[in-house]
Amino acid sequence: MSQEAYVDPATAVLWDQSHTEHDMIATRTLGFWLYLLSDAMIVSSLFASYLVLDHRVNAAAGPTAGDVVHPMAAFWGTVLLFSAILAYGAAMVGLKRGNRTAVLVGLGGAFLLGGGFLLAEGYDFAQLALHGMVPERSGYLSAFYALVLYHGAHLVFGVLWIAVMMAQVARQGFTPNVVYRLLNLKLFWFFQGFIWIYVFSFVYLAGALHVH
Amino acid sequence: MSTEARDPLQHPEVQLARGGQYLGTYIVSLLLTGAPLWLVVHHLGTPLRLMIVVVACAAALTLIQGYFWLRLDFSRTQRWMTAAFVLFIPLFVMTIGLTAWMFATLYTRTMIPTLMHAPAFAH
Amino acid sequence: MLVDYPGPWTPLLGRLDAHQIPLQNPILFWTFVLVSLGAATVLGAVTYYRSWGYLWREWLTSLDHKRIGVMYCLLGVVMLFRGFIDGVMMRTQQVMAVGPKSPGYLGAVHGYLPPYHFGQIYSAHGxxxxxxxxxxxxxxxxxxxxxxQIGARDMAYPYLNAVSFWLTAAATGLVMISLFIGDFSHAGWVGLSPLTELAYSPGVGVDYWSWAVQIGSVGTTLASINIIATIIKMRAPGMSWTKMPIFCWTALSTSVVGLSSFPVFTAAVALLSLDRYAGTHFFTPGLGGNLMLYTDLFWIWGHPEVYYVVLPAFGILSEIIPTFSEKPLFGYITMAAASIAIGGVSWSVWLHHFFTMGAGPGVNAFFSIASMLVGIPTGVKVFNWAFTLYRGRVRFDVPMLWALAALVLLLTGGLTGMMLAMPAINYTVHNSVFVVAHFHNMLNVVGFACFGAINYWFPKVFGFKLDERTGKLAFWFFSAGTVVLFGSMYALGFMGMPRRIDYIPFTSWRPLLIGEEVGIFLFLIASYYMVKQLFVSIRDRAKNRVTTSDAWGTSRSLEWLAHSPVPFYNFAVQPHVNARDEWAWRREHGLGHVRPDHYEDIHLPNNTPLPLMLGACAFALGFGLVWRMYWLALVSLIGIVIIVIARSFQDDPGHTLPGAQIRQMEAVYPDIPREAGATGGMLGGVVARHALAAPRSRARDD
Structure with missing residues (x-):
C-alpha cells in the first residue's frame, strides 16, 4: 500500500503556533453554496414531477401546457429577472471599489427589478386563475404552479433579503459579516437566474411546442 | 487557508466582480433566451428540432452564466464551489432523467396510452 | 384554496378540541401518566438541584459541538427506546392475534390493538x-x-449546528406529542400513497408525520452542510486528504448523500402536504395525480438515506477495529474510495424498492445491476476489516464485541440484500416480512456500530469508561435477541407472511411468531442492562476515570490526543498533523506526552438562545399546521423570519480566552506530567467552564 513520506519525529512540528485563522468569508460562501445546491435538488424533484405530470392523462381533460404557458409574457419576466441580476452585479462592482453609494444603488435596482418580476408573474397567474386554471384543477396544473411558484417564492425571499442588506450596508458599512452576506446573496440571486433558464426553456418554451 | 485578508473588501471573492463580463453575459443571456423564443413563437421548424435548439441554448446559457456570473472556475477561491456543482450535475440528471425514463416505460406498459387516444381525452 | 375536511374547526383552536386527547384508550392513558410522572421527576430534580442556570448556560444555549452532539445522542437514545417499545407492542400483538380463535382485548377483535392503532404503531416505529x-x-x-479527528476547534458554523439540533428536537417533539394530542399517521413510515391523501386519512395523523419529517429533514440537511464545510475548511495544518481518518471520510460521504437526498424528501412530503392543504393533485388517484410519483420521490431520498445511516457506521467500525486489533487499518486508500463509491452508487438504486411498479424490463435491469454494484465497495470494506483483524492482537473489549457482531450482521444483511436486488426474487418476496427482516438486519449493523461507538468514545467525552461487565451482558442479550427475532422473521418471510398485518390467519406461523416474541424479550433484557451499565458507570465513575488522553491505550486517530474529557476549546493549541494515524505515530515515537510550550489566545463564539427559540417556533409552526390553527402557523413563521433577521443584525463578536487562562486550565489534566492529578469536570463532563470555576465539584469526585 502507499507508504507515507517519512517524517523524522525528532524534528517534526507537533503544534501549529503560527496562529492561522481560517478564512471566514470563504467558509461562509462555501456552506451557502452547498445549501443552494441542496435547494436545487428540490427544484430537480419539482422538475421531475412536472415532467411526469406534463401528460395529457394528468391534465384530467383540462388545460395542457399549450393552453397554460405564455412564452412571450414569460420572456418579459426573463428580461426583468436578468436585469435584476445585472443590477446586483453592478452592486458587486461597487463593493469591489468600496463605494457604498454604488452598492446601495445596485441593491435598490435589484430590489425594484426583482419586485417587477414578481408583479409580472403575479399578473400572469391572476390571468390564469381567472380562466379557471388553478392548481386544484389537475395534476398537471399542480405541478406547473408548484415549479414556477417555488422559483417565485425564492425571489420573494431574495427581495426581502436585499432590503435587509440595504439596511445593513447603510448602517454598518462593509464589515466582514456584511461582506460575506452580500456575497451569499450574490450567489443566491444569481442562482435564481440560473434556475429560471430551465423554467423558461422546459416549462414555457417546451410547453409552447406541444412535444409531449 | 492563509488567504486572511484583514480588509474584507480585499477578499478574493469580492475582487471577482467584473462589470464588463456581467454586462456581456446579460446581453448573451437575453439573446439565448430570445432567439429560441422567436423560433418557437413563429414555429420555425419541427417540434423536435426546436426542442433541440431550446436544449442547446439552455446548455450554452448554463455554461456562460455559470462561468461569468457565478464564477464557477478552477481558481483557488472558487474550485470547491465548482467541484460541488459538478458533482451535483449527475444527481440532477438522475433525479429527472431516471424518473422520466421509468414513468415513460410505465405509461407505455399500462393502460394510459389507450386512454390518451380515447375520444374523451382528445383535444 | 384551502380544502374542506370532515369535522369542526374554530379560528382559535383549529381542529383541536378536548376529544382529541385519547383518555379513553387505556394504553395511551397509562403512557401519558408514566411520561408525565417521568417529566415531573426530571423537572423536579432540575429545580431541586438548582440546575436550571447550569442547564441553560452549559447545554440549552451552548454552541459547543460536543454539547450539541451529546444532546443529539441523548435525543436519539430516548427515541430509540420509544421506537423499541413500539416494536415490543407490534410483536406482542402479532403473537396474540394468530388464528380465528385468538381472543381479543381492549376493543380489538384479535390481540389487543385495533387495526388503526396497530397501523399508527408501525408507522411511528419506522x-x-x-x-x-x-x-x-x-x-x-x-x-x-x-x-x-481533524483537529478543529469547533464545527465550521457553530450557530447553524445548534439550529440543526433544535429543528431535529422540534420535529421529535411533534412526533411525541402526537401520542397524547390527536393521533399519528397509520400509513407506514414511507407514507403509502394514496392512503396519505386527505380523502383516505382525514385525521391529523398524516399531518403530524408530514410536518415532523419535513422539519427534521431541514435540520439534517443543515447538519450535512455543516459537516462537509467543516471537513473541507477546518482541517488542522498538515492533515492532507490522505491523512484524514476513515470516520471523517465516511462522514463526508454520508453528508454529501444527506445534503443531496434530504431535499428530495422534503419536496415529496411538501407536495403531499399541498395535496392535503391546498387541494392540489400530485398524488391523488383522480384528476391527474400520479401516486407512484410519490413513491418515486420518496425512494429517491429513501434509498440514499439507508446509506446515510450505514456509512457512518462503517466509519465507526473502521475506527474501532484497528484500535482493538492493535494494527493500522488495512487498505486505507481503498477504504476511503469505497466510502465515496458507496455514497455515489447509492444514488442510482432507488427503484429496487418498487420493482413491482411495472416499469419496463430495461429500467428494472438497470436498477437491479446498480443495486448489486453496491456490493463491490461494501465487499472491499469487509475484506479490509478482515485483513485488519488478521494477525492483529485482537482484544475483546465491549466496543470491539459490538463491531465484530456488526460484521457478521453485515454479511447476512448484505447477502439477503443481493437476493432482493434481483427483480425475479423481489417480485416474490415484495412486501413480505423477508424484506422487513433484511432491512432490520442492516439497521442492526448501524445499531451495533452506534452502541460500539458510544462505548468507544464515551471516555473521550465524559472522562470515564462505561462499565465492562454490564456492557458485555447487554451485548450478548442484544445479539441473541437479534438472531432469534430476525432469524424467525426471515423464515416467516420465506413462508410468505406479509408485512404490516395486525392479524395472522395461519396458526402454522405461531411457533415462529413466538420465536420473534422471545427475541424481543431478549432485547428487553439487553436494554435493562444498557440502562444498568449507564447507572453503574456513573455511580463508579471515580473507579472508571480515564487518566490519560488515550482511553484504550492503542487508539490511533487525532481525537485521542485531546484530553479526556475534552475541554470546551478542544485543543489548547492546534495540532500539526504528521502522519495518517497521528496519535499512534506520536505514541509510538514517544511524543504522546509532549505538550505545547506556550499558549495563545483562543477566540470562541458566545452562547445564544436563538437556536432554541428557532426550534420552539418550528415546533409551533408544525403544531399550528397540523391542527390548522393558521394564526399560530403564521405567527411562528413570522417569528422565525424575525429571529433570522435579528441574528444578522446582532453581529456577535464572540469572546477571547486569554492564553494565560488556557495554561491554567490545561494544568488540571492528569495526562500532563505533573504531581497533582486533580481532574476537572463533574458528571456531564465535556469539562464544563463552571467546573473549573467551582473547585467544590472536583473535590467531591476525588
Missing amino acids: TIMILFAITPILVGIMNIIVPL
Whole structure:
C-alpha cells in the first residue's frame, strides 16, 4: 500500500503556533453554496414531477401546457429577472471599489427589478386563475404552479433579503459579516437566474411546442 | 487557508466582480433566451428540432452564466464551489432523467396510452 | 384554496378540541401518566438541584459541538427506546392475534390493538427509528468526533449546528406529542400513497408525520452542510486528504448523500402536504395525480438515506477495529474510495424498492445491476476489516464485541440484500416480512456500530469508561435477541407472511411468531442492562476515570490526543498533523506526552438562545399546521423570519480566552506530567467552564 513520506519525529512540528485563522468569508460562501445546491435538488424533484405530470392523462381533460404557458409574457419576466441580476452585479462592482453609494444603488435596482418580476408573474397567474386554471384543477396544473411558484417564492425571499442588506450596508458599512452576506446573496440571486433558464426553456418554451 | 485578508473588501471573492463580463453575459443571456423564443413563437421548424435548439441554448446559457456570473472556475477561491456543482450535475440528471425514463416505460406498459387516444381525452 | 375536511374547526383552536386527547384508550392513558410522572421527576430534580442556570448556560444555549452532539445522542437514545417499545407492542400483538380463535382485548377483535392503532404503531416505529433515533445518534457522533479527528476547534458554523439540533428536537417533539394530542399517521413510515391523501386519512395523523419529517429533514440537511464545510475548511495544518481518518471520510460521504437526498424528501412530503392543504393533485388517484410519483420521490431520498445511516457506521467500525486489533487499518486508500463509491452508487438504486411498479424490463435491469454494484465497495470494506483483524492482537473489549457482531450482521444483511436486488426474487418476496427482516438486519449493523461507538468514545467525552461487565451482558442479550427475532422473521418471510398485518390467519406461523416474541424479550433484557451499565458507570465513575488522553491505550486517530474529557476549546493549541494515524505515530515515537510550550489566545463564539427559540417556533409552526390553527402557523413563521433577521443584525463578536487562562486550565489534566492529578469536570463532563470555576465539584469526585 502507499507508504507515507517519512517524517523524522525528532524534528517534526507537533503544534501549529503560527496562529492561522481560517478564512471566514470563504467558509461562509462555501456552506451557502452547498445549501443552494441542496435547494436545487428540490427544484430537480419539482422538475421531475412536472415532467411526469406534463401528460395529457394528468391534465384530467383540462388545460395542457399549450393552453397554460405564455412564452412571450414569460420572456418579459426573463428580461426583468436578468436585469435584476445585472443590477446586483453592478452592486458587486461597487463593493469591489468600496463605494457604498454604488452598492446601495445596485441593491435598490435589484430590489425594484426583482419586485417587477414578481408583479409580472403575479399578473400572469391572476390571468390564469381567472380562466379557471388553478392548481386544484389537475395534476398537471399542480405541478406547473408548484415549479414556477417555488422559483417565485425564492425571489420573494431574495427581495426581502436585499432590503435587509440595504439596511445593513447603510448602517454598518462593509464589515466582514456584511461582506460575506452580500456575497451569499450574490450567489443566491444569481442562482435564481440560473434556475429560471430551465423554467423558461422546459416549462414555457417546451410547453409552447406541444412535444409531449 | 492563509488567504486572511484583514480588509474584507480585499477578499478574493469580492475582487471577482467584473462589470464588463456581467454586462456581456446579460446581453448573451437575453439573446439565448430570445432567439429560441422567436423560433418557437413563429414555429420555425419541427417540434423536435426546436426542442433541440431550446436544449442547446439552455446548455450554452448554463455554461456562460455559470462561468461569468457565478464564477464557477478552477481558481483557488472558487474550485470547491465548482467541484460541488459538478458533482451535483449527475444527481440532477438522475433525479429527472431516471424518473422520466421509468414513468415513460410505465405509461407505455399500462393502460394510459389507450386512454390518451380515447375520444374523451382528445383535444 | 384551502380544502374542506370532515369535522369542526374554530379560528382559535383549529381542529383541536378536548376529544382529541385519547383518555379513553387505556394504553395511551397509562403512557401519558408514566411520561408525565417521568417529566415531573426530571423537572423536579432540575429545580431541586438548582440546575436550571447550569442547564441553560452549559447545554440549552451552548454552541459547543460536543454539547450539541451529546444532546443529539441523548435525543436519539430516548427515541430509540420509544421506537423499541413500539416494536415490543407490534410483536406482542402479532403473537396474540394468530388464528380465528385468538381472543381479543381492549376493543380489538384479535390481540389487543385495533387495526388503526396497530397501523399508527408501525408507522411511528419506522419513522422514529430511522429519522429520530438512528439519524440523531449518528449526527451526534459525527458532531462530537469529526472536529476532534481533524483537529478543529469547533464545527465550521457553530450557530447553524445548534439550529440543526433544535429543528431535529422540534420535529421529535411533534412526533411525541402526537401520542397524547390527536393521533399519528397509520400509513407506514414511507407514507403509502394514496392512503396519505386527505380523502383516505382525514385525521391529523398524516399531518403530524408530514410536518415532523419535513422539519427534521431541514435540520439534517443543515447538519450535512455543516459537516462537509467543516471537513473541507477546518482541517488542522498538515492533515492532507490522505491523512484524514476513515470516520471523517465516511462522514463526508454520508453528508454529501444527506445534503443531496434530504431535499428530495422534503419536496415529496411538501407536495403531499399541498395535496392535503391546498387541494392540489400530485398524488391523488383522480384528476391527474400520479401516486407512484410519490413513491418515486420518496425512494429517491429513501434509498440514499439507508446509506446515510450505514456509512457512518462503517466509519465507526473502521475506527474501532484497528484500535482493538492493535494494527493500522488495512487498505486505507481503498477504504476511503469505497466510502465515496458507496455514497455515489447509492444514488442510482432507488427503484429496487418498487420493482413491482411495472416499469419496463430495461429500467428494472438497470436498477437491479446498480443495486448489486453496491456490493463491490461494501465487499472491499469487509475484506479490509478482515485483513485488519488478521494477525492483529485482537482484544475483546465491549466496543470491539459490538463491531465484530456488526460484521457478521453485515454479511447476512448484505447477502439477503443481493437476493432482493434481483427483480425475479423481489417480485416474490415484495412486501413480505423477508424484506422487513433484511432491512432490520442492516439497521442492526448501524445499531451495533452506534452502541460500539458510544462505548468507544464515551471516555473521550465524559472522562470515564462505561462499565465492562454490564456492557458485555447487554451485548450478548442484544445479539441473541437479534438472531432469534430476525432469524424467525426471515423464515416467516420465506413462508410468505406479509408485512404490516395486525392479524395472522395461519396458526402454522405461531411457533415462529413466538420465536420473534422471545427475541424481543431478549432485547428487553439487553436494554435493562444498557440502562444498568449507564447507572453503574456513573455511580463508579471515580473507579472508571480515564487518566490519560488515550482511553484504550492503542487508539490511533487525532481525537485521542485531546484530553479526556475534552475541554470546551478542544485543543489548547492546534495540532500539526504528521502522519495518517497521528496519535499512534506520536505514541509510538514517544511524543504522546509532549505538550505545547506556550499558549495563545483562543477566540470562541458566545452562547445564544436563538437556536432554541428557532426550534420552539418550528415546533409551533408544525403544531399550528397540523391542527390548522393558521394564526399560530403564521405567527411562528413570522417569528422565525424575525429571529433570522435579528441574528444578522446582532453581529456577535464572540469572546477571547486569554492564553494565560488556557495554561491554567490545561494544568488540571492528569495526562500532563505533573504531581497533582486533580481532574476537572463533574458528571456531564465535556469539562464544563463552571467546573473549573467551582473547585467544590472536583473535590467531591476525588
